Amino acid sequence: MVDIIHRVGIAASADEVYSALTTNEGLAKWWTTDTTGAGNVGSIIKFRFDGGGPDFEVAELQPDSVVRWKHSGEMPGPWMGTEVSFHLSRGDNQTYVLFSHSNWKEPSDFMGHCSTKWAVFLLSLKEALEKGEGKPFPNDIHIDHDE
């Protein structure tokens, strides 16, 4: 099993970051504008990119601290069985977000693509909270010429 991990520091409260990870409105500001279904543990969040996109089930919520999703239903083959988590911790003037997309079966070109793309979206989360405007799909930064 191999994992993608990232870490950013955001000048916002843990509560503000947690909201951006657990509500449709918050998620729509940094990952994809077409986000529905966010809610309590057991909710299925539908992230859509031009119609298609993954569903994740909310697996764990610890307010202002931990958000964990597990894959739900059909998604790109390499994402089957994977989990996404966000661990929040406070610094002096920022909230750190330690992100992981874990349990990939093997490294691949596609995993490399997703790793870079997650970085772009986490910087979008940072911008959304610090500047009021992120870059969610369809306004996301492109990292190659296939997108």
Place this chain on the structure above:
Amino acid sequence: MVDIIHRVGIAASADEVYSALTTNEGLAKWWTTDTTGAGNVGSIIKFRFDGGGPDFEVAELQPDSVVRWKHSGEMPGPWMGTEVSFHLSRGDNQTYVLFSHSNWKEPSDFMGHCSTKWAVFLLSLKEALEKGEGKPFPNDIHIDHDE
């Protein structure tokens, strides 16, 4: 052992990308402006950030295809024993760069930080080649408020 991997696609020839990974002038346009020592296999490249920074020995060069560095001398503890590689491949209208920073002993906050930061620098490489200007240190994008 755990690895960081990333992948970007750059609208430039493999030769142009290879030059940006193997010459002081090229490296200075996307990672740090203070880069010296780049050359053939066995060369020690000194990457400096406000005076400090890592040395890497050039371990493998396959023109327009593979660049591999291994750690040399002192560097942050978790980077000791690690390797950095770039594998280039051609697409229809772009050169793909599959990046890895491999052989970390364990995942950590610092590894998460470096993973996100490498994404930022690979996008800097992409901008340098596509737009003529990247964002090398000290003009790099900050991903937290400790930098």
